[in-house]
Amino acid sequence: MTSEQNTGQPTEAFVWVWTPGASDPVVAGLIERIGDTHFFTYGGSYPSLHDAVPLYLPELPLTNKDRIRPLGDLTLAGCLADGAPDAWGRRVVLARRLGKVTRETDVDQLDILTYMLESGSDRFGAIDFQASAREYVPRQKSASLEELQTAAERLEAGTPLTTALGDALVHGTSIGGARPKALIHDNGRHMIAKFSSITDTYPVVKAEAVAMDLARRVGLSVAPTTLTRSAGKDVLLVERFDRVPGTTERIMAVSALTMLGLGEMNARYATYTDLADLIRARFASSRDTRELFARIVFNIAVGNFDDHARNHAALWDGKLLSLSPAYDICPQPRSGETAFQAMAIGVNGERESQFRVCVDAAPVYGLTSKQARDIIDHQVEVIHSEWSDAADAAQLTEGERQRLWGRQILNPFASYDY
Ligand SMILES: Nc1ncnc2c1ncn2[C@@H]1O[C@H](COP(=O)(O)OP(=O)(O)O)[C@@H](O)[C@H]1O
Ligand SMILES: [Mg+2]
Numbered sequence: 001m002t003s004e005q006n007t008g009q010p011t012e013a014f015v016w017v018w019t020p021g022a023s024d025p026v027v028a029g030l031i032e033r034i035g036d037t038h039f040f041t042y043g044g045s046y047p048s049l050h051d052a053v054p055l056y057l058p059e060l061p062l063t064n065k066d067r068i069r070p071l072g073d074l075t076l077a078g079c080l081a082d083g084a085p086d087a088w089g090r091r092v093v094l095a096r097r098l099g100k101v102t103r104e105t106d107v108d109q110l111d112i113l114t115y116m117l118e119s120g121s122d123r124f125g126a127i128d129f130q131a132s133a134r135e136y137v138p139r140q141k142s143a144s145l146e147e148l149q150t151a152a153e154r155l156e157a158g159t160p161l162t163t164a165l166g167d168a169l170v171h172g173t174s175i176g177g178a179r180p181k182a183l184i185h186d187n188g189r190h191m192i193a194k195f196s197s198i199t200d201t202y203p204v205v206k207a208e209a210v211a212m213d214l215a216r217r218v219g220l221s222v223a224p225t226t227l228t229r230s231a232g233k234d235v236l237l238v239e240r241f242d243r244v245p246g247t248t249e250r251i252m253a254v255s256a257l258t259m260l261g262l263g264e265m266n267a268r269y270a271t272y273t274d275l276a277d278l279i280r281a282r283f284a285s286s287r288d289t290r291e292l293f294a295r296i297v298f299n300i301a302v303g304n305f306d307d308h309a310r311n312h313a314a315l316w317d318g319k320l321l322s323l324s325p326a327y328d329i330c331p332q333p334r335s336g337e338t339a340f341q342a343m344a345i346g347v348n349g350e351r352e353s354q355f356r357v358c359v360d361a362a363p364v365y366g367l368t369s370k371q372a373r374d375i376i377d378h379q380v381e382v383i384h385s386e387w388s389d390a391a392d393a394a395q396l397t398e399g400e401r402q403r404l405w406g407r408q409i410l411n412p413f414a415s416y417d418y
Pocket of ligand 2: 177178310328
């Protein structure tokens with residue numbers, strides 16, 4: 001049993017893992033909270049399994065039989081934190097406990113282990129958190145897209161959830177991010193359904209749909225998306241890269257925040273330049289630096305400056321990393337022209353959302369200025385030529401097109417001094 005200290009909150013959780021190619025999970029080890037620190041210990045038999053892989057390196061080496069302290073100033077290993085619910089999932093867990101939540105509800109009233117153990121089991125990457133080391137009990141209920149979307153809306157509006165809707169929504173609490181979402185399965189495909197939010201001041205779901213589509217058209221590797229409607233609202237279905245379609249297999253994955261050894265508290269120190277160095281040192285292909293560069297350029301081109309280190313990820317095979325398909329590319333609202341990317345592009349911390357900054361930083365990404373310019377020019381050309389088709393596919397109204405084009409998408413600021 002999970003022990004609870006007098007706070008009523010758990011102090012332990014078992015980590016179960018789907019090793020590469022496995023259909024079912026096995027126990028990998030135990031997280032224990034001691035003070036403010038979460039230690040991890042591999043289970044006695046896990047390291048000797050023939051297909052055991054470290055949950056992530058250098059954080060959790062299999063050779064370490066002792067309690068492993070999180071690296072640096074982390075209080076929980078990043079690869080485990082990546083599996084925990086984020087702002088949205090925490091609100092769902094709280095809403096189930098309290099009946100409803102409002103914007104004022106303090107999500108810090110429960111600790112991370114509670115959120116790990118009370119959220120759904122279908123989480124990011126190939127791990128799950130369980131109260132027992134003996135029996136794996138998945139916490140998930142299936143529900144229709146419409147039920148999930150209605151539940152998400154009621155939660156956002158501060159309306160009490162019925163037990164059934166709360167149970168259904170738990171299925172979507174396990175994946176990160178702040179926007180309302182749920183996880184769905186359809187014909188063997190695993191998808192994230194991203195809903196409209198009642199607080200949206202512009203058609204966010206359609207804007208994300210058009211940006212993801214354009215990203216594909218300029219040649220980036222992007223998670224496949226489908227725009228649909230449910231209960232009269234737009235919903236973006238995003239295919240998951242951490243699942244194998246038609247199976248129960250899961251693929252290990254980590255966020256860039258984890259790769260950079262950073263936690264939520266110091267996410268502002270994450271930079272693209274450090275990520276590029278890491279790709280050269282630890283990735284299966286150093287060509288991923290070129291893809292990373294192209295993603296930075298594209299984020300600038302479509303005005304997505306919410307490109308923080310949880311919006312980049314890599315797949316982990318136990319030894320090497322490879323960049324995951326791109327996701328969460330969404331043009332952001334912008335009042336003036338000037339904008340800054342969330343992570344520094346240049347070696348001196350340059351973050352301006354401008355192509356010239358990318359060209360100046362080209363060597364960091366293993367590119368010459370000419371190669372960098374070719375990537376930028378190609379993207380700008382394709383965005384111009386494909387805009388109308390992509391806007392049609394995302395069912396943008398004339399007014400929505402006008403509001404996006406030249407403001408979020410290809411804002412003149414991007415091209416100054418280029
Ligand atoms: N296609 C995908 N496959 C697997 N995991 C994903 C995918 N897209 C997003 N995620 C995970 O879900 C989290 C939330 O998704 P995201 O699109 O970033 O939502 P939000 O807009 O709320 O930030 C991401 O941080 C990432 O961990
Ligand atoms: Mg996100």
